[in-house]
Amino acid sequence: xxxxxxxxxxxxxxxxxxxxxxxxxxxxxxxxxxxxxxxxxxxxxxxxxxxxxxxxxxxxxxxxxxxxxxxxxxxxxxxxxxxxxxxxxxxxxxxxxxxxxxxxxxxxxxxxxxxxxxxxxxxxxxxxxxxxxxxxxxxxxxxxxxxxxxxxxxxxxxxxxxxxxxxxxxxxxxxxxxxxxxxxxxxxxxxxxxxxxxxxxxxxxxxxxxxxxxxxxxxxxxxxxxxxxxxxxxxxxxxxxxxxxxxxxxxxxxxxxxxxxxxxxxxxxxxxxxxxxxxxxxxxxxxxxxxxxxxxxxxxxxxxxxxxxxxxxxxxxxxxxxxxxxxxxxxxxxxxxxxxxxxxxxxxxxxxxxxx
Amino acid sequence: xxxxxxxxxxxxxxxxxxxxxxxxxxxxxxxxxxxxxxxxxxxxxxxxxxxxxxxxxxxxxxxxxxxxxxxxxxxxxxxxxxxxxxxxxxxxxxxxxxxxxxxxxxxxxxxxxxxxxxxxxxxxxxxxxxxxxxxxxxxxxxxxxxxxxxxxxxxxxxxxxxxxxxxxxxxxxxxxxxxxxxxxxxxxxxxxxxxxxxxxxxxxxxxxxxxxxxxxxxxxxxxxxxxxxxxxxxxxxxxxxxxxxxxxxxxxxxxxxxxxxxxxxxxxxxxxxxx
Numbered sequence: 062x063x064x065x066x067x068x069x070x071x072x073x074x075x076x077x078x079x080x081x082x083x084x085x086x087x088x089x090x091x092x093x094x095x096x097x098x099x100x101x102x103x104x105x106x107x108x109x110x111x112x113x114x115x116x117x118x119x120x121x122x123x124x125x126x127x128x129x130x131x132x133x134x135x136x137x138x139x140x141x142x143x144x145x146x147x148x149x150x151x152x153x154x155x156x157x158x159x160x161x162x163x164x165x166x167x168x169x170x171x172x173x174x175x176x177x178x179x180x181x182x183x184x185x186x187x188x189x190x191x192x193x194x195x196x197x198x199x200x201x202x203x204x205x206x207x208x209x210x211x212x213x214x215x216x217x218x219x220x221x222x223x224x225x226x227x228x229x230x231x232x233x234x235x236x237x238x239x240x241x242x243x244x245x246x247x248x249x250x251x252x253x254x255x256x257x258x259x260x261x262x263x264x265x266x267x268x269x270x271x272x273x274x275x276x277x278x279x280x281x282x283x284x285x286x287x288x289x290x291x292x293x294x295x296x297x298x299x300x301x302x303x304x305x306x307x308x309x310x311x312x313x314x315x316x317x318x319x320x321x322x323x324x325x326x327x328x329x330x331x332x333x334x335x336x337x338x339x340x341x342x343x344x345x346x347x348x349x350x351x352x353x354x355x356x357x358x359x360x361x362x363x364x365x366x367x368x369x370x371x372x373x374x375x376x377x378x379x380x381x382x383x384x385x386x387x388x389x390x391x392x393x394x395x396x397x398x399x400x401x402x403x404x405x406x407x408x409x410x411x412x413x414x415x416x417x
Numbered sequence: 418x419x420x421x422x423x424x425x426x427x428x429x430x431x432x433x434x435x436x437x438x439x440x441x442x443x444x445x446x447x448x449x450x451x452x453x454x455x456x457x458x459x460x461x462x463x464x465x466x467x468x469x470x471x472x473x474x475x476x477x478x479x480x481x482x483x484x485x486x487x488x489x490x491x492x493x494x495x496x497x498x499x500x501x502x503x504x505x506x507x508x509x510x511x512x513x514x515x516x517x518x519x520x521x522x523x524x525x526x527x528x529x530x531x532x533x534x535x536x537x538x539x540x541x542x543x544x545x546x547x548x549x550x551x552x553x554x555x556x557x558x559x560x561x562x563x564x565x566x567x568x569x570x571x572x573x574x575x576x577x578x579x580x581x582x583x584x585x586x587x588x589x590x591x592x593x594x595x596x597x598x599x600x601x602x603x604x605x606x607x608x609x610x611x612x613x614x615x616x617x618x619x620x621x622x623x624x625x626x627x628x629x630x631x632x633x634x635x636x637x638x639x640x641x642x643x644x645x646x647x648x649x650x651x652x653x654x655x656x657x658x659x660x661x662x663x664x665x666x667x668x669x670x671x672x673x674x675x676x677x678x679x680x681x682x683x684x685x686x687x688x689x690x691x692x
Contacts, residue, residue, distance in 0.1 A: 113587050133590040146588035150606045163593035207592070 064089035064124060064247045065110070065215060071118035072105050072271075079105045081271040082119065092241050092248045094262035096255060098294070102271040103251045107217050110249065111140050123214060134163070139213035143220040145204040147192040153179075154188040157206045164211065178206040181243070182236075198229045205237070209244060218250040222257065234260055255295050259283065267291055284405065289414035292340050292407060298371065301381045303339045304411065307331040314339065317377035320356045322403065329408045329417060337417065340407040343371065346383035346399050348391065354398035358383070360391050372397065445667060452476070452660030459656045475661030484658070487644035488665045493555055494640060495623035498562035503616050505563070506570025511600060513571070514578045515586075524575055531568040535628055543632050553635040561633065562623040569622070570615055577611030577684075578604060614684025617677045624670065641666040 065087040072080035080102040087093050095103040108114040110121055112133035121128055128136050139160070147156050154175055161171045179185040182202040192200055201221060208216055218237070222230045238261055241248050252258055258265050259279045266276040275287040279295075286292035292300045305314040313323025314337075331337055349355065358374040358381070365371075365387065372383045372391050383399060391397045408417040450468050451459055452475050458465040479485045512518040519526075542561065543552070551557035581604060589603045590596070605612065630640040639647075645662050648655040674681065 108587075111587075111591055113590065132595070133587075134593040134595065136591075138591060140588065140591045142584045142588055144582060144584050146582070146584040148585065148603065148606070150609075159589070160592035163589070163598070207588075211592070 064091075065249070066122045067106075067110075067119070068122075069119040070106065070109065070116050070121060072102070072109060072114065073117045079271050080109070080116075083268075083271070083273055084119075085266060085273070085276070087247055087249065089247055090245050092238070092250065092261060092263045093266060094250045094252060094258040094264070095266050095268060096252055096258035096262075096294075097268035097274075099253060100270075101268040103253075103268050104219055105271075106268075107219055107249060107251045110215070111138055111217055112136050136215075137211075137213050138215045138217060139208035139211050140217040140219065141201075141204050141208045141221045143223050145192070145200045145224070147200055147203055147207075149192050152189050152191055153184065153195070153203050156192065156203055157188075157210055160207060160211045174210040175206075178210045181209070181240070182206050197225050198233065201225060201233060205240070209240070214247070216244075216246055216248045218248065220252055221250075222252075223254075230257075237261060256297065259295065265295075267294060285416070286340070286407060287416055289338065289340070289409045292409070292416075296342055298343050298382045298384070300407075301341045301343065301379075302409070303341060303376060303379050303381065304336050305339045306336050316356065317379055322355050322401065324355065325403055332410075332412075336411045338409040338411050338414075340409055341381075341401060342405070343382045343384035345402045345405055346385060347402070348385055348389040349398045349400035353400050355400045355403075356398075357396050358399055360393055360395055360397050363391055363393050448660055448663050448667065450660075451656055452664045454657070454660075456657065459660075475657035476665075478658060479661050479665070484644055484662065485665060487639050487641040487662070488669070490555075490638045491624055491640040491642075491666065492669065494558040494562060494638065495620050497555070498559045498566060498623050499616055499620040501559065501563040502566040502570045502619050503612070506567050506615075507574050507605070507612065508600070509567070510571045510574035510578055511604060513575055515583075524572065527568045528572040529568075531565075531572075535565070539628060539632055542629070546633055552633055553637045555638055557633055558630065558638060558640070561629055562626065565629075566619045566622055570619055573611065573615040573618075574608065577608040577615075581607045610680045610683035612684075613677050613680035617673055617681055620673060621670065624666075 065085075067083055067085040069082045069084055070080055071078070071082055083102075083106060085093075095106060097103050105114060109116045112128070112131060112135075116129060123136065123138075148159065151159065157175045157178055158171045161174060166174070175188070176185075179188055182205060184199060184202050184206060187195065187199065192203065195203065201224075204221070208218075221237070222233050225233060234257060237248075237250075250257075250261060258267075262279050264276060265279050265282050267274045267282060269290055275282055275291045282291060283295050286295065286300075289302065293302070303316060305316060307313075308315045308321050308323060311323060312325050312328035313321045314325070314329065315321050329337055358372075358376070360372045360374050362373040363370060364373075368387055370385050370387050370389055370391070372385055372389070374381055374383070374397075385391065389397075409415065410417060450466075453470070453472050454465065454468045455470070455472060458468060509518075513524055546552045546557050546561075549557075551560070585607065586599050586603055589599045594602060625642065626640070627642040627646075630643045631646075634640065634643060641662060645659055645666070648658045648662065
């Protein structure tokens with residue numbers, strides 16, 4: 062029996078259709094990430110599951126029982142908010158114990174649970190402090206502690222790392238993933254950060270304008286995006302989209318600047334006399350030597366990051382970024398020979414944006 | 418800046434503070450002094466700045482004649498009406514902020530009620546109270562002060578509640594609290610400073626009321642401001658009683674404001690005053 066099931070969930074704000082018939086099954090224990098750009102409906106969906114928003118249509122069930130119309134406190138769900146939502150007038154201990162007290166746990170049970178959570182999250186040393194005396198990372202741990210002490214069926218996390226600096230975010234990502242493994246509970250995590258989505262999720266649900274664009278394992282979405290939007294959203298730097306034409310009757314394609322690439326095992330099917338959009342991820346490029354080169358590019362900007370080097374160039378007006386080996390011998394204003402791992406690239410319809 | 422210049426600045430500031438404090442405290446001192454002066458000292462010219470003794474005759478008379486009950490009446494009416502106005506106003510303000518009760522303009526309409534000059538409604542209210550048979554009763558005054566203070570409480574609490582992050586309440590809802598529990602366990606503690614500051618002012622408004630207390634009381638629930646005016650006679654003025662009664666009226670205020678000072682300052686600095 063699925064732990065959580067969303068069936069054709071709709072949400073309207075006046076005339077604005079924020080969530081459009083979203084259906085989703087989340088098996089027990091899964092770590093699922095709802096990701097998408099601002100205004101895509103991911104937070105609305107999460108808040109609807111929590112009971113903080115009433116849905117306009119459809120059904121949400123948890124453990125086989127519909128929870129629509131139930132007050133948030135009757136859903137046995139725990140939630141971590143972006144702003145931590147810690148009570149400034151309560152100590153860390155009391156913040157963590159808040160939900161337990163609300164549910165009338167005994168004092169000994171509260172002590173045991175808070176002790177367990179604080180040990181798990183390494184916040185035992187400042188249980189008597191107040192939130193204002195903690196750093197951002199510590200506050201986030203307390204917020205997570207408050208969620209996990211209750212034996213909730215479902216954990217909802219609404220952009221919990223957005224207020225942390227980049228370095229802290231990396232560390233907390235790992236901790237959240239570890240926590241999920243230890244608890245074995247269902248996690249639903251909302252973020253607009255595709256790196257968080259890729260690194261944390263067992264399954265990504267990518268939303269746009271209230272609609273699920275694609276869902277699946279992170280690498281599945283990354284390697285086999287259903288459309289240009291999915292392909293462009295995941296990956297940093299983004300996938301390059303190059304408009305290409307068929308090269309005569311052969312199996313090759315012609316790039317905008319006239320270069321021809323013809324090493325495809327399976328030639329893409331072009332519409333009659335039409336064009337396709339070729340999706341090439343930056344990491345699909347590599348520096349080539351001699352006859353293995355697929356194309357020549359005049360490198361305009363070189364950005365070394367230490368571990369990798371980004372080289373940018375323009376193909377008849379199309380801006381392209383290649384992610385190359387850190388030791389690649391490339392320089393600005395010089396030509397570079399590049400090869401492309403064509404079998405990993407994707408073609409999209411120039412008209413609909415759907416993957417071919 | 419040199420050390421000498423700093424010293425002068427400090428001295429100038431202290432002098433200013435002292436001057437302002439004297440300006441505000443002198444009337445209270447003078448009142449206290451009158452209440453313990455002999456009749457000769459009260460009327461002496463040039464004035465007697467420091468009373469020769471500590472005569473409590475004025476106070477003794479007030480308690481012996483039962484006049485001191487006026488202070489009790491003020492405490493009861495101002496106290497109960499403050500509690501009522503705070504409870505009702507707090508809940509109403511929460512409703513306006515979080516449920517948008519009454520749309521965008523209800524709050525403005527409510528505060529506009531406060532701007533009506535009380536004298537305009539004094540006569541209709543008197544007639545209403547007569548027909549309801551609540552003239553000269555605690556119930557009447559408490560109802561009136563509650564109604565008159567509610568707009569102020571709602572307006573102030575609305576400002577304080579607006580500043581509370583919504584996520585705190587939502588987190589509490591998910592954690593297991595009902596809406597009512599959220600109100601008392603999250604919203605109230607979060608707006609505590611503003612709540613107490615508002616309560617102090619509400620109490621002071623009711624405490625200081627003279628107009629309605631004069632019109633709506635006869636003998637049973639006369640409040641202290643009305644009682645004080647009773648000592649201004651056409652033949653003679655009982656300065657000793659006026660001094661003593663006024664001191665009895667001022668002391669509870671000094672106590673309330675003194676104990677709540679920290680909330681009043683924080684309440685103001687929390688932003689309700691800014692807008």
